[in-house]
Amino acid sequence: MTDAVIDYAGVFQALPGMVALLTPDLVYADANEEFLRQSGRTRDQVVGRYLFDVFPDNPNDPSASGMRNLAASLRRVLTTGERDAMALQRYDVQSPENPDEWEERYWSPVNAPVHGPDGDVVLLVHRVEEVTELIRARGRPEGSRTRVLEAELYTRAHELQDINERLRQAHAREREVALALQEAMLPAPADVGHHRAAVRYRPAVGSLNVCGDWYDLVDLPDDRIGVAVGDVVGHGLQAAGVMGLLRSALSAASRATDGPAEALEVLGLYARSVDGAENTTAVETCIDWDTHTITYSSAGHPPPALLRPDGTVTFLDQATDPPLGARPEHVPRPQATTSFTEGASLVLYTDGLIERRHEDIDTGLTRLANSLRRNRAADPEALADAVLAELLPPGGATDDTALVIVRL
Structure with a gap:
């Protein structure tokens, strides 16, 4: 059997449950025989057509929400790259022969992503269980206790769906407040002294996984500047608050200490007293134009990139240590120095720029280079x-991203 070639197309068609494949634009790429049979559609009526053209909401039911709920679930899968199981849905089906007739139907859908080589979602697996007969048993006086319990489960599922929607709205409000706080605490985009710099912050899309990233640029004596980025583990308002504390502390430490390693040591000691600061990653650099050198130290953070005028890209990874608070005892952090020529660029970033699910980090670093x-x-x-x-x-990343580029 190990040497046999498996006909996966045949397996897909023979699956006992209803399964369809959708493109990211929600167009049917394929549907198995059971899906076509139970939905009462032919292959030509489904494949190649937009999902909600094939299965629209019943226009005669003002409370119909199946289309909206299904669209929201599919968007979550596209955004997060994670499987999404839906509550039981009433989703009436239009008669193919008589468009004015609609049959009351109940479905239990699960939607899952199929990832491409770059980690993006390239297909959606839409699996559906037909539960109409179980739900209709609610109205039968002779129905068994099991069927009554199944009907009760349906009611509770809809109650949970309403609760989930209220939670989603509350999370959306928290996200807005957290982003406003994040924007207020991060420094405004500006050059440092007479040196050109660009900064960017991009929040995660469709997720509360925002507001833990920060950047900072600090003027130092003798034609030097400090440039740092960091990433707090966590999200939302708590992460925004921790981010603000750590950014301010590192900004002050970079002015008062002798180099990036000492600045991160001070920050690590401070982080032990801040709830939610454990395992924060950060990288601190000091650019010295008099000596044309970059001194740097990293606390578990992705390495800065040095882009030279000839296109050579070097990742500054010779002074990397664990994240803040990862060690129970204090240990001096490493520090390294590299030279640069005029016209080079120093690039600092957070992991949202390079990391993708189901992908090695080296792939992301190569993509950046x-x-x-x-x-x-x-x-x-x-x-x-x-x-x-x-x-x-x-469509945006599922983790927020900070980016700083300084022309040397």
């Missing part, structure tokens, strides 16, 4: 826009 190489002639503002456009998914 290639983007920097292609756009090396651009000024910092144009380079930042190009990198975000090329690396972030079209």
Whole structure:
């Protein structure tokens, strides 16, 4: 059997349950025989057509919500890349022979992603269980106790669906407040001294996984600047508050200590007293134009990238240590120095720019290096826009992203 070639198309068609494949635009790419049989549709009436053209809501039922709920579930899968199981749905089906006739139907859907090589969702698996007969048993006096319990389960499922919708609205409000707080605490985009810099912050799309990322640029004596980025574990208002505390603390430490390693040591000690700061990652750099050097230290953060004028990209990964608070005892952090030539660019970022589900981090780093190489002639503002456009998914990332580019 191990040497046999499995006919997966045949397996798909023979599946005993209703299963369809949808494109990210919600167009049917395929449907198995059971799906067609139970939905009362032919292959030509389904494949290649938009989902809600095939199965619209019943216009005679003002309370119909099946289409809205299904669309919301599918959007969640596209945005998060995670499986989504829906509550039981009443979703009436239009008669193919008589468009004015609608049959009351009840479905239990589950939607799941199929990821492509780059980690993006390329297909949606839409599996449906037909439960109409179980629900109709509610109205039968002779129905068994089991069927009565099944009907009660349906009612409770709809109550849970209403609760989930209220929670979703509350989360949306929290997200708005957290983003406003984040924007207020991050420094406004500006060059540092006479040196050109570009900063960007992109919140996660359709998710509360926002407001833990920060960036900072600090003027230092003797034609030096400190540049840092960090990422708090957590999300929402709590992460925004922790982010503000740590950013301010590192900004102060970079002015009062002798180099990035000492600044991160101070930040690590401070983080032990801040709830929610454990396992925060950060990288601190000091750019010195007099000596044309970059000194840096990293607390578990993705390495900064040095883009040289000839297109060579070097990742600064020679001074990496665990995240803040990861060690029970205090240990001096490592520090490294590298040289640069005029016209190079230093790029700092958070993991939302490079990390994708089901993908090795080296793939994301290679993607970043290639983007920097292609756009090396651009000024910092144009380079930042190009990198975000090329690396972030079209619909937005599921983790927030901070990006800083300094022209050296």
